[in-house]
Amino acid sequence: MQQVHINRLGVNSIEFESDVLEIPLSPGGENSFEIVIINYGSPTHVHLSASDGLHDNLTFLEDNPYVSHEEYVPVIARIPFDGRLLNKGKIFVTVGYGSKTESFTVKIGMADPEDGPVPIEIDERLSSPAPVISGKDSYEKGRQISDMFPGISEAFMRTVNSRNLVFVFAVIIILSLIYLAIRFVSGADIEVGFEIDFYTSLAFTILFTSLVAYLLIKLPIFNNE
Incomplete structure (x- = not known):
């Protein structure tokens, strides 16, 4: 009405x-x-x-x-x-x-239902917050990548340590001293490609072996694990 x-x-x-x-x-x-x-x-x-x-x-x-x-x-x-x-x-x-x-x-x-608004389907996943990558997750992903090459990484870590570094430096120093001694004895005009006789080579070999043995026996870094 x-x-x-x-x-x-x-x-x-x-x-x-x-x-x-x-x-x-x-x-x-x-x-x-x-x-x-x-x-x-x-x-x-x-x-x-x-x-x-x-x-x-x-x-x-x-x-x-x-x-x-x-x-x-x-x-x-x-x-x-x-x-x-x-x-x-x-x-x-x-x-x-x-x-x-x-x-x-x-x-x-x-x-008329056909004249009404068309329902919009929304993916329920859109209502969920986006995953946040934390520092720990980044570390885990980096670790996974490094695990792809375990043999290389482990071999590198075994090779590069303090003992091997000291040994390499010691060898370089010894060779440098030998080279300087040869230049001092033979004169300043000696060339890098000089020739050494058998007895001189034997003497240098004995001297080098003695120095390396001394390092292996006396230096603490080679005795302590």
Whole structure:
């Protein structure tokens, strides 16, 4: 039911109790409702009409009632079997012999699911926070990469240690001393490609072997594990 108040705020004023009137119907269904017209002024004729979208859905049993105080106007709403599920339009109320017209919205039927908003499927994985790579995870990944070459890394660590470094430096120093001694004995003009006889070579070999043996026996770094 819809209430229409005329002449309450002034001459030919029109007010509606509700701006939207909804009438639920299925195709092939029919229902009736009433428009109650309440007049607060002088008796007058009130004209009722429907918009083009509701011509086939509404029938006013009296479209031009004479209202002295209060009148009930029956209206029949229907949807044909082959009609639309939802029909929307307006009912116009005219007073003052056409001088003033107002309208309210009418919805007949039920919403078509196909006309509704299309649901959007959201991947539930998007609601999960992105994985954070911590320092520990980075270390583990680096360790995995290094494990791909275990033989190389282990051999390198076994080779490069303090004992081997000291040994290499000792050999370099000994060879440097031998070279300087040869230059001192033979003279400053000796070339790098000089020739040494058998006895001189034997003496240098004995001296070098003695120095290496001394390092292996006396130096603590070669005795402690």
